Structure formats: structure tokens, C-alpha cells
Amino acid sequence: MNSSTALQFGLRASRRRGYRTLVTGGAGFIGSHLCDQLIQRGDAVICLDNLHTGTMQNVRPLLNHPNFSFRQHDVRQPLKIPGQIDRIYNLACPASPRHYQRDPIATMKTCVLGAENVLQLARLKSSRVLQASTSEVYGDPEIHPQPESYIGHVNPIGPRACYDEGKRAAETLFFDYHRTHGVEIKVARIFNTYGPRMLADDGRVVSNFIVQALRGAPITIYGSGEQTRSLCFIDDLIRGLELLMESPPEVTGPCNLGNPEELTIKEIARKVLAQSHSKSELDHKPLPQDDPRRRKPVIGKAMDAFGWQPKVGLDRGLEATIAYFALSVATTSREATVAGIDAARAARAGHSKRWEAAAAGNVGA
Numbered sequence: 530m531n532s533s534t535a536l537q538f539g540l541r542a543s544r545r546r547g548y549r550t551l552v553t554g555g556a557g558f559i560g561s562h563l564c565d566q567l568i569q570r571g572d573a574v575i576c577l578d579n580l581h582t583g584t585m586q587n588v589r590p591l592l593n594h595p596n597f598s599f600r601q602h603d604v605r606q607p608l609k610i611p612g613q614i615d616r617i618y619n620l621a622c623p624a625s626p627r628h629y630q631r632d633p634i635a636t637m638k639t640c641v642l643g644a645e646n647v648l649q650l651a652r653l654k655s656s657r658v659l660q661a662s663t664s665e666v667y668g669d670p671e672i673h674p675q676p677e678s679y680i681g682h683v684n685p686i687g688p689r690a691c692y693d694e695g696k697r698a699a700e701t702l703f704f705d706y707h708r709t710h711g712v713e714i715k716v717a718r719i720f721n722t723y724g725p726r727m728l729a730d731d732g733r734v735v736s737n738f739i740v741q742a743l744r745g746a747p748i749t750i751y752g753s754g755e756q757t758r759s760l761c762f763i764d765d766l767i768r769g770l771e772l773l774m775e776s777p778p779e780v781t782g783p784c785n786l787g788n789p790e791e792l793t794i795k796e797i798a799r800k801v802l803a804q805s806h807s808k809s810e811l812d813h814k815p816l817p818q819d820d821p822r823r824r825k826p827v828i829g830k831a832m833d834a835f836g837w838q839p840k841v842g843l844d845r846g847l848e849a850t851i852a853y854f855a856l857s858v859a860t861t862s863r864e865a866t867v868a869g870i871d872a873a874r875a876a877r878a879g880h881s882k883r884w885e886a887a888a889a890g891n892v893g894a
Contacts, residue, residue: 541793546683549613551575551656553604553647556583556621558726559661559719563618564769568597575610579603582623587726604643605635608650616774617658619647622696624663626689627732633691640695641702648706651713658776659715659774660703662783665693665823666718674791674825677718677783689821695731700783707781715773715780720787722825724763724846725853734758738798739851742807743858752816754795759825761788762846765839772835780834787826788839805855 549768550567554560555576560583567574573596576588580601591597602608604621622639623629629636636709643659651658667675668683683693706712723735792800798811831837 547571549573550616551577551610551614552620553577554583554620554622556580556588557584557620559722559766560620561587561726561768562763564591566767566771568594574599577602582628582728583801584709588882596771604646605638608646611754614654614656616650616887617647617656618852619644619658620661625733629692630688630880632777636691637695640699644699644702648702648712652710657713657774659717659770660699662700663696664718664720664787664826666697668693668825669819669821673823674789674827676827677785677830684819713778717770717773718781718783718785719766720761720785720824721758722761722763722766724850729857734794734797735760738801739805739854740858742801742805742809743855745807745809748798748809750794750811750813751820756822757791757793757824758797759788760843761839762841765800765841768835769831772837776835784830785826785828786831787828789826789828791825800843801849805851835845
């Protein structure tokens with residue numbers, strides 16, 4: 530697809546309206562932003578989430594919208610949704626090491642059983658379905674940067690394998706359903722994404738650095754800090770997911786969606802410190818097992834197939850993300866302060882009543 534054709538396709542895709550769309554994991558970081566965008570497009574959106582890492586706060590502004598509905602459900606269980614479904618985005622799975630390693634067996638089941646249940650529903654409803662896969666399928670890569678043709682370097686028995694191998698197995702299921710049952714599929718390999726609504730405790734590099742910087746705590750850097758990441762702002766990713774979903778049927782993927790601008794962990798930390806005006810110091814800790822040393826996507830397929838590439842630079846993206854976390858941290862601190870004051874008042878009141886009771890007892894004696 531040449532640039533002119535890609536532009537025309539992108540314009541047509543951006544104007545389409547009126548699908549009934551299911552978003553699994555829709556109350557999560559990426560899923561909630563996707564729900565916002567689809568509602569703006571005119572879709573009727575069914576948001577499905579078990580609220581393991583997603584939160585109702587992320588979708589609360591949509592709850593009264595006539596085209597939005599929420600279902601609390603785990604994708605490891607069969608999906609029974611009445612009526613036609615035109616599009617399914619499968620985003621259901623914890624995506625940060627801290628969360629997916631907390632219950633690795635559940636993570637693997639979410640990846641595999643969740644994909645199976647979503648594909649069964651797509652087959653039943655004749656829906657087009659997109660799998661949110663991950664750059665983690667490349668593992669700790671031996672090829673740099675990473676094209677979709679690279680089969681990866683994953684440790685199948687390591688602590689990250691529940692997610693890495695789970696997503697690889699989900700991709701396998703998607704292509705097997707496509708070949709065997711003719712299900713219309715799309716597979717996106719998502720690279721490091723950041724932005725508002727990230728969880729403060731998810732252990733990812735951007736949220737970690739911002740929260741620590743805003744609190745004046747040491748910035749935790751694992752290893753030397755020379756390992757690299759490529760950071761894509763959430764708005765760019767959502768646009769890429771939409772364009773991939775609406776691309777011609779023969780564009781199945783897998784398709785890398787990420788920002789090819791490569792930065793070291795130290796460089797990211799310094800940018801966060803500068804933009805947050807923090808004086809936090811760097812605190813080096815041992816590198817976790819199987820942590821990838823380099824991460825950078827080749828995005829030529831997305832550019833050629835549907836004219837996508839990131840538009841938001843890191844400085845602008847960090848500005849929006851820091852502003853979000855600044856409000857969150859301030860609110861949390863204020864709530865903690867209020868709770869502390871209330872607890873102190875209650876303690877003083879209790880102590881006063883005990884003193885009065887003791888005094889009364891002494892008088893009566």
C-alpha cells in the first residue's frame with residue numbers, strides 16, 4: 530500500500546461508525562482509552578472486565594452513556610453475549626510483570642483460555658477479532674530491532690514465561706482459527722505503552738519513575754540502566770489498534786505497534802526527573818531474570834499496510850502522564866493526610882473518654 534492509498538484508507542477507517550463492539554479488558558489502561566475512542570466513533574461498546582487490574586474509575590465517565598455497557602466477567606469462562614457483535618478487541622490480561630507474576634497460572638490461563646473463548650464467540654457471531662499481543666513474544670531478543678518475522682528468544686520456564694509464552698500460544702490459536710474456521714483475525718504486537726490511567730503500582734518503567742519522582746523517593750533502576758525501551762504514547766497506540774482492526778481482511782498481522790525511538794532506561798529517568806522538577810536520586814538494583822536488554826520495533830508493516838506511525842513525542846507524552854500522576858499522587862496524599870487526622874482525632878477522643886471514665890471512677894471510689 531503506497532502512502533496515498535494508506536492515507537485514503539486511514540481516512541475511511543476513521544470515519545466508520547455504528548459497530549457493536551466488545552472490548553475485553555475494557556476497564557484497564559489501554560482498554561478504557563479504546564472504549565472512549567470507540568464511543569466517540571459512534572459504536573455501541575460492551576466493556577468486559579473481571580477488575581483484576583482494571584478499575585471502574587477508568588470507565589466511570591462512560592457508565593451513563595446510552596451506547597456503553599459494562600459486564601464484570603472473566604474471559605477464562607465462556608462468553609455468552611446476545612445479539613450481533615461486529616468487532617471484538619481482546620485486551621484481557623495483566624500486562625506488567627508485577628501483576629502477571631502474582632498469579633502466573635491464572636495469567637497463562639487468561640492468555641490461552643481467554644483467546645479460545647473470544648475466538649469461539651467471534652466464530653459464532655462472524656465477528657472480526659483483534660488480539661492484543663505483545664513485544665514480549667520476542668523475549669530477550671538476539672535480533673535488533675525486532676521485525677515481525679523474528680521468532681523470538683523466550684525462556685519457556687522462566688518467571689516471565691506465563692505472559693511471554695501465554696501470548697505466543699494465543700497468537701497460535703488466532704492463526705489456527707483463521708486457517709481452520711475462517712475467523713477474520715488481526716494480531717497486534719504492542720510495545721511499551723504509557724500515558725494517563727496507568728496503575729501507580731504496576732512496576733512499569735514510566736509509572737515507577739514518575740510516581741517515585743513526584744514523591745521525592747529514589748528512582749529505582751534495575752541493572753546498569755543501559756538497557757533500552759521504545760515508548761509509545763497511549764493515543765498513538767489506540768489509533769494503531771483502530772487502523773489495524775479496520776484494515777483489509779488480508780492484513781492479519783502480526784503487526785508491531787510501537788515507537789521506534791529507542792532510549793536507555795537512564796535517559797528515560799533523566800527526562801522524568803527534568804519534567805517533574807524532582808531532585809530524586811538514582812537507586813540501582815539487580816536486573817530481574819529474563820528482563821530484555823533491548824527493545825525497538827520495526828514498524829514498516831504498519832506504515833505500509835495502513836499508514837500508521839507514532840505522532841506524539843516523548844516530551845509531550847510525559848507531560849500529560851506526569852500531570853495525571855501529579856493529581857493522583859496529590860489526591861492520595863491528601864486522602865492519607867485526612868485519614869491520619871481523622872484517626873488521630875478518634876484516638877484522642879477515645880483516650881479522653883477513657884480518662885473521663887477513669888476520673889469518674891476515682892471520684893466515686
